[in-house]
Amino acid sequence: MSKQENKDKLRVYEYAKSQNMSSKEILTILKRLGLQVNNHMSVMEDHMVEKVEGFFRSIKENAAAKRAQQELQAAQQRQAKAQEAPRQQGAPSANRPATVNAAPQTNAAGAQRRGDRPQSGQNAQGGGRSDRPQAGQGERRGDRPQGGRNDRPQGGRPQGGQGDRRGDRPQSGQAHGGGRNDRPQGGRGDRPQGGRPQGGGGMRGGAGGGFRGGAGGGFRGAALAPAAPPQPDRKKGSGKDKDKDRRNKNGENSRKFEEPRGGFKGKLNAGKGGKKGQERREKVDNTPKKIIVRGEMTVGELAKLLHKDVSDVIKKLMFLGVLATINQVLDLDAIQLVAGEYGVEVEIKLPVDEDAFETIEEQDDPADLKSRPPVVTIMGHVDHGKTTLLDAIRHTNVTSGEAGGITQHIGAYQVEVNGKKITFLDTPGHEAFTTMRARGAQVTDITVLVVAADDGVMPQTVEAINHAKAANVPIIVAVNKIDKPTANPDRIMQELTEYGLVPEAWGGDTIYVNISAKMRTNLEELLEMILLVAEVNDYKANPDKRARGTVIEAELDKGKGPVARVLVQHGTLHVGDAFVAGNCFGRVRAMVNDRGRRLKEAGPSTPVEITGLTEVPQAGDPFMVFEDERKARAIAERRAAKARESERGANARVTLDDLYKQIKEGEIKDLNVIIKADVQGSVEALKGSLLKIDVEGVRVKIIHSGVGAITESDVALASASNAIIIGFNVRPETQAKATAEQEGVDIRLHNIIYNVTDEIEQAMKGMLDPVVREVVIGHAEVRNVFRVSKVGTIAGCMVTSGKITRTAEARLIRDGIVVHQGKIGSLKRFKDDVREVAQGYECGLMIDGVSDIQEGDTIEAYVMETVER
Numbered sequence: 127m128s129k130q131e132n133k134d135k136l137r138v139y140e141y142a143k144s145q146n147m148s149s150k151e152i153l154t155i156l157k158r159l160g161l162q163v164n165n166h167m168s169v170m171e172d173h174m175v176e177k178v179e180g181f182f183r184s185i186k187e188n189a190a191a192k193r194a195q196q197e198l199q200a201a202q203q204r205q206a207k208a209q210e211a212p213r214q215q216g217a218p219s220a221n222r223p224a225t226v227n228a229a230p231q232t233n234a235a236g237a238q239r240r241g242d243r244p245q246s247g248q249n250a251q252g253g254g255r256s257d258r259p260q261a262g263q264g265e266r267r268g269d270r271p272q273g274g275r276n277d278r279p280q281g282g283r284p285q286g287g288q289g290d291r292r293g294d295r296p297q298s299g300q301a302h303g304g305g306r307n308d309r310p311q312g313g314r315g316d317r318p319q320g321g322r323p324q325g326g327g328g329m330r331g332g333a334g335g336g337f338r339g340g341a342g343g344g345f346r347g348a349a350l351a352p353a354a355p356p357q358p359d360r361k362k363g364s365g366k367d368k369d370k371d372r373r374n375k376n377g378e379n380s381r382k383f384e385e386p387r388g389g390f391k392g393k394l395n396a397g398k399g400g401k402k403g404q405e406r407r408e409k410v411d412n413t414p415k416k417i418i419v420r421g422e423m424t425v426g427e428l429a430k431l432l433h434k435d436v437s438d439v440i441k442k443l444m445f446l447g448v449l450a451t452i453n454q455v456l457d458l459d460a461i462q463l464v465a466g467e468y469g470v471e472v473e474i475k476l477p478v479d480e481d482a483f484e485t486i487e488e489q490d491d492p493a494d495l496k497s498r499p500p501v502v503t504i505m506g507h508v509d510h511g512k513t514t515l516l517d518a519i520r521h522t523n524v525t526s527g528e529a530g531g532i533t534q535h536i537g538a539y540q541v542e543v544n545g546k547k548i549t550f551l552d553t554p555g556h557e558a559f560t561t562m563r564a565r566g567a568q569v570t571d572i573t574v575l576v577v578a579a580d581d582g583v584m585p586q587t588v589e590a591i592n593h594a595k596a597a598n599v600p601i602i603v604a605v606n607k608i609d610k611p612t613a614n615p616d617r618i619m620q621e622l623t624e625y626g627l628v629p630e631a632w633g634g635d636t637i638y639v640n641i642s643a644k645m646r647t648n649l650e651e652l653l654e655m656i657l658l659v660a661e662v663n664d665y666k667a668n669p670d671k672r673a674r675g676t677v678i679e680a681e682l683d684k685g686k687g688p689v690a691r692v693l694v695q696h697g698t699l700h701v702g703d704a705f706v707a708g709n710c711f712g713r714v715r716a717m718v719n720d721r722g723r724r725l726k727e728a729g730p731s732t733p734v735e736i737t738g739l740t741e742v743p744q745a746g747d748p749f750m751v752f753e754d755e756r757k758a759r760a761i762a763e764r765r766a767a768k769a770r771e772s773e774r775g776a777n778a779r780v781t782l783d784d785l786y787k788q789i790k791e792g793e794i795k796d797l798n799v800i801i802k803a804d805v806q807g808s809v810e811a812l813k814g815s816l817l818k819i820d821v822e823g824v825r826v827k828i829i830h831s832g833v834g835a836i837t838e839s840d841v842a843l844a845s846a847s848n849a850i851i852i853g854f855n856v857r858p859e860t861q862a863k864a865t866a867e868q869e870g871v872d873i874r875l876h877n878i879i880y881n882v883t884d885e886i887e888q889a890m891k892g893m894l895d896p897v898v899r900e901v902v903i904g905h906a907e908v909r910n911v912f913r914v915s916k917v918g919t920i921a922g923c924m925v926t927s928g929k930i931t932r933t934a935e936a937r938l939i940r941d942g943i944v945v946h947q948g949k950i951g952s953l954k955r956f957k958d959d960v961r962e963v964a965q966g967y968e969c970g971l972m973i974d975g976v977s978d979i980q981e982g983d984t985i986e987a988y989v990m991e992t993v994e995r
């Protein structure tokens with residue numbers, strides 16, 4: 127791979143930068159376009175760029191088309207308005223304005239009349255509500271159907287009702303007859319009133335004319351029509367005195383009556399004003415230049431933020447192919463797209479969950495980023511010379527100023543070549559690398575794959591390649607031991623070509639360096655190649671912020687207490703900084719580098735050993751500095767509690783037992799598998815049969831395969847890649863088994879190929895037999911031991927956690943080691959047999975077949991449970 131070629135490759139982050147966008151945005155778009163890439167470092171092939179640009183183009187075209195359409199619509203509307211305006215001006219009284227103006231007048235007239243005459247007041251009273259609109263509308267109704275809406279209730283009902291009521295009362299003796307007569311008439315008269323203007327007139331006619339007796343009813347009808355001369359009726363009214371009494375009431379009522387009228391008017395005006403305001407708003411473009419988004423929001427909320435009508439936003443969404451309602455929640459992508467349509471910039475400020483600080487993505491201003499040394503891991507097969515190479519590099523390239531310092535093992539070290547630093551993680555092997563990746567920490571920038579020229583590609587070589595590929599880390603091949611007469615570097619190249627590591631000389635892009643770690647041959651060249659890859663990838667970090675990094679190693683030192691070796695990845699770490707490392711916290715008391723020199727501060731890519739922790743964190747734990755120790759403590763405590771909880775909870779790793787559930791829930795599309803078998807033939811046969819399994823919705827993906835026992839490294843890879851391990855005629859190494867249990871990695875051991883494929887297929891279809899799993903229910907501490915002849919050994923215990931039940935199985939643990947196992951034979955409290963004893967209570971128990979019980983032993987009770995799928 128030449129420098130030029132490397133430079134020619136366009137990475138996602140570079141492309142994002144060129145588009146003034148974030149890598150995340152480009153990754154999202156790529157995903158949408160069905161172009162799967164791993165991360166911001168992935169190479170963007172030409173076709174990808176084309177597709178993304180096509181996407182941008184189509185959005186822009188869409189937007190332009192929409193804008194054009196909207197402009198056209200707006201122009202048409204303006205034209206229509208302009209044409210309508212003179213027409214409206216020409217006939218205002220006939221239309222709306224007349225209505226609005228007439229209302230108060232008529233009402234006033236009505237009120238006055240009511241003031242004059244009780245009946246009308248009564249009517250007003252009864253129909254206060256109705257009067258309001260009724261007022262001018264009596265006439266207007268004739269003009270516009272709109273009036274009818276207001277009139278309808280008031281017109282007929284109160285009137286008729288009053289007629290009746292009045293008829294019942296002495297006051298309306300004359301109304302009595304009229305009441306009866308009125309009713310139908312009023313009803314008849316009123317109702318049409320609603321629809322027709324003449325209704326009011328008809329009423330009036332009714333009142334003033336044929337239905338004198340129905341004065342009340344008729345009068346009310348008159349009240350609706352100010353022009354009606356109601357005097358004759360009034361004079362006639364027999365309940366005049368009572369009417370007088372009512373006058374006061376009417377006075378009050380009329381006031382009451384007027385209020386709503388005013389309110390109504392006010393509302394009308396407000397409506398008018400509102401409309402005017404709207405028109406004004408349309409003219410003034412108050413679209414914000416930029417909005418701050420703190421997460422998903424509804425269409426309504428977004429419209430408000432953008433100062434746009436909801437309908438407008440919905441329209442935009444429709445153009446973008448999203449059918450949304452006002453309450454629909456929009457994700458960040460959709461928000462950005464809509465805002466983009468309005469030319470509004472979006473700043474996303476997601477609320478930060480400081481507890482999960484490793485997930486915080488800090489966006490640095492490109493101007494603040496400075497080059498940092500690359501972090502290199504050396505991997506390769508056993509005895510191919512990793513340690514020798516690490517030592518050779520370390521000793522030949524001691525940073526000048528630090529020469530003579532006592533080298534310290536701090537999990538990593540730095541060397542300086544041509545004035546540039548390189549950081550090496552000095553834990554050879556794959557564990558460090560993959561363990562960290564399994565814990566979500568990506569610390570390595572470059573992998574140096576050591577292959578002994580006299581040995582060739584071996585299982586761990588392949589494993590290393592797979593690890594590096596899975597982590598998407600560039601590989602430099604160091605063909606070692608070329609000093610040996612049997613060395614055959616060309617053969618190595620050839621073999622590695624099969625694994626996609628094609629040398630530059632053969633048209634590929636993998637750098638090969640022939641070295642001799644022992645003779646220190648070509649080490650400079652190797653280091654220069656590392657620097658070249660680093661230069662091409664331009665590793666950068668912002669040193670001017672609080673430090674973040676990863677714990678490479680940690681231990682409890684007898685003299686210093688808990689120590690952690692940390693690789694600072696961002697920012698600068700200072701002595702005195704309060705920090706959280708995994709679920710532990712502390713304050714940097716002292717800091718030393720790999721040369722044993724005390725440091726006051728450490729910038730990006732610097733490995734340091736720190737003291738000042740309260741507990742020992744784990745390798746791969748994330749590390750971050752916080753404002754003060756109190757905050758660091760609180761965060762560490764919450765993280766520890768959460769970790770305990772999730773440990774208790776379901777295991778997130780894929781297992782065949784819950785595979786079907788995970789497939790159904792859409793969590794899994796690929797079943798990652800690692801195959802280990804006794805001979806290469808079996809590996810190939812298994813691969814072939816597994817890849818043939820055809821179950822809808824899920825594929826088998828073999829991420830690694832090899833010959834030999836299942837190693838810790840296999841488990842680490844499985845854990846990092848959420849894979850299951852299939853062992854064919856092989857067994858896991860002891861440590862691998864333990865790690866698998868701890869990490870929840872599913873290992874399936876078989877010796878018949880058909881069984882393997884059958885099991886996986888069944889698991890994919892959700893048809894595996896129920897699984898029985900052990901569940902620890904409690905612990906008890908042995909406080910006394912009684913040996914009773916013919917009965918056996920009775921342990922006098924205190925239940926320290928959970929409970930002990932009569933039917934449980936028990937393990938006897940001494941100094942952390944299980945010494946015996948058996949069913950609980952008897953369980954007593956005092957002299958009574960009991961079914962269970964809870965935490966905090968004493969009990970006496972026996973374990974079947976176990977007599978070797980000692981004070982201080984722990985009894986762990988467990989039951990076997992069928993696991994639900």
Ligand SMILES: Nc1nc2c(ncn2[C@@H]2O[C@H](COP(=O)(O)OP(=O)(O)OP(=O)(O)O)[C@@H](O)[C@H]2O)c(=O)[nH]1
Nearest residue numbers: 507508509510511512513514606607642643644645
């Ligand atoms: N001739 C020769 N021998 C080498 C070279 N590099 C390493 N060796 C020898 O190869 C053997 C293994 O080297 P190590 O560096 O221990 O190999 P490793 O890969 O670290 O091995 P593990 O730590 O066991 O995984 C040692 O005896 C080294 O001296 C080399 O360049 N030339």
